[in-house]
Amino acid sequence: MNEIDSALQELHEAILDSPKFLRAVLSGRRRNMDVAHERIDIRPVEIKKNIMAQMTYSDGRAMTTKNYLPDELPFLELAQSGYANILVETTSETLALRFSKKGQPLLTRGKSEGQQILSHDRKKERLLDSSDAFLREVGISDKSGSIKPSMMDKYLQVEEFLRLLVPTLNEAMSAGHVRIPTSENPLKIVDLGCGHAYLTFAAHQYLQAHQIPVKVIGIDVRESSRVRNNQIAQKLGIESSIEFFAEEIASASVEEADVAIALHACDTATDDAIAWAVNRNVPLALFAPCCHHDIQAQIKIAPEPWALITRHGIMRERLGDLITDSLRIQLMKLQGYRVEAIEFIGGVHTPRNLMIRAVKTGAQPTADDESQYRSMIELWGVKPVLEGKLNR
Numbered sequence: 001m002n003e004i005d006s007a008l009q010e011l012h013e014a015i016l017d018s019p020k021f022l023r024a025v026l027s028g029r030r031r032n033m034d035v036a037h038e039r040i041d042i043r044p045v046e047i048k049k050n051i052m053a054q055m056t057y058s059d060g061r062a063m064t065t066k067n068y069l070p071d072e073l074p075f076l077e078l079a080q081s082g083y084a085n086i087l088v089e090t091t092s093e094t095l096a097l098r099f100s101k102k103g104q105p106l107l108t109r110g111k112s113e114g115q116q117i118l119s120h121d122r123k124k125e126r127l128l129d130s131s132d133a134f135l136r137e138v139g140i141s142d143k144s145g146s147i148k149p150s151m152m153d154k155y156l157q158v159e160e161f162l163r164l165l166v167p168t169l170n171e172a173m174s175a176g177h178v179r180i181p182t183s184e185n186p187l188k189i190v191d192l193g194c195g196h197a198y199l200t201f202a203a204h205q206y207l208q209a210h211q212i213p214v215k216v217i218g219i220d221v222r223e224s225s226r227v228r229n230n231q232i233a234q235k236l237g238i239e240s241s242i243e244f245f246a247e248e249i250a251s252a253s254v255e256e257a258d259v260a261i262a263l264h265a266c267d268t269a270t271d272d273a274i275a276w277a278v279n280r281n282v283p284l285a286l287f288a289p290c291c292h293h294d295i296q297a298q299i300k301i302a303p304e305p306w307a308l309i310t311r312h313g314i315m316r317e318r319l320g321d322l323i324t325d326s327l328r329i330q331l332m333k334l335q336g337y338r339v340e341a342i343e344f345i346g347g348v349h350t351p352r353n354l355m356i357r358a359v360k361t362g363a364q365p366t367a368d369d370e371s372q373y374r375s376m377i378e379l380w381g382v383k384p385v386l387e388g389k390l391n392r
């Protein structure tokens, strides 16, 4: 049996271990391969006293759900169809299989402590209890512990951000890209452009609840945010492990971090956040950019035939966003990061729902990577502000 077959076999056995299986996710596309669905989720459900494997995927408009007897689930067929990432979580471990660009399989293992929920139509598991004191203090919940209707989107954005942060972090730790923290040397997380610190406090509380020792730092240019957020930290009695500074991201005094995060840091503040992380070799970065004006403003004349798109305001704006983020991603790649663009939350909760997820692997960029970047900026006649901020 070759390496790929034996890794897939192991994943398949974990799925077939019905009392322990929690979920599987197939996502991403291997080079030069095409997959039928962008992402497939599989989880166990109890239907008429039988444990079935429920498979869900979307065609971009509607979700399709199919239930299989576990040994009839076409897992191996799906897994061999071209997905780049296959994750299987059981009650005791997380198995993550990733294919390199050259098609090499890399299977990593991490611990898991999840519990099986077998209800057929279960609601999405909430990560943050709406009555948690920190949610009241930051203003997401009201006095009775209910999420304020006006804050529901922010609450969901924060929760979905955490839903990605934790497995990404576990995977990066088990692959050796991020060090394993200890209580003497906790994981240092810096939230850049933290504002009212909804995400900052949530990351602190959630990771601590999962026994991950953390030191969290929030940076925002506004002094009022610093004062308010430090007061909340004191009120919650957590000021020894969470701290806020009123500083420009570009000149932030914090020297290093294990993880950098940013949620909707405005316009080029996202470029400051990327540059801050890249210039300090921060091993893991998750950034959800906000509005994009830099490249939009530089595009004076679109190269033909792209005027077909740029003559329409809304399409011009979306294309500008895509060009901006693709150049950001390429610049990070040129600095030794493995970078993905993913949707971190459904578009109804924010139109700014793209996340740049980057792990410093130290992979050497190829000459093609550099020339693709150059061709793109020459084609559009732009110079991304990020380029000037990186110590290249």
Ligand SMILES: C[S@@+](CC[C@H](N)C(=O)[O-])C[C@H]1O[C@@H](n2cnc3c(N)ncnc32)[C@H](O)[C@@H]1O
Residues within 6 Å of the ligand: 192, 193, 194, 195, 196, 197, 198, 199, 219, 220, 221, 222, 225, 247, 248, 249, 250, 262, 263, 264, 265, 266, 269, 272, 290
């Ligand atoms: C749209 S808010 C998002 C706040 C928070 N991350 C959230 O999701 O609720 C952007 C924040 O970035 C801060 N900001 C913008 N540019 C900045 C810069 N160059 N340095 C530090 N903070 C900045 C603003 O003061 C604001 O609080």
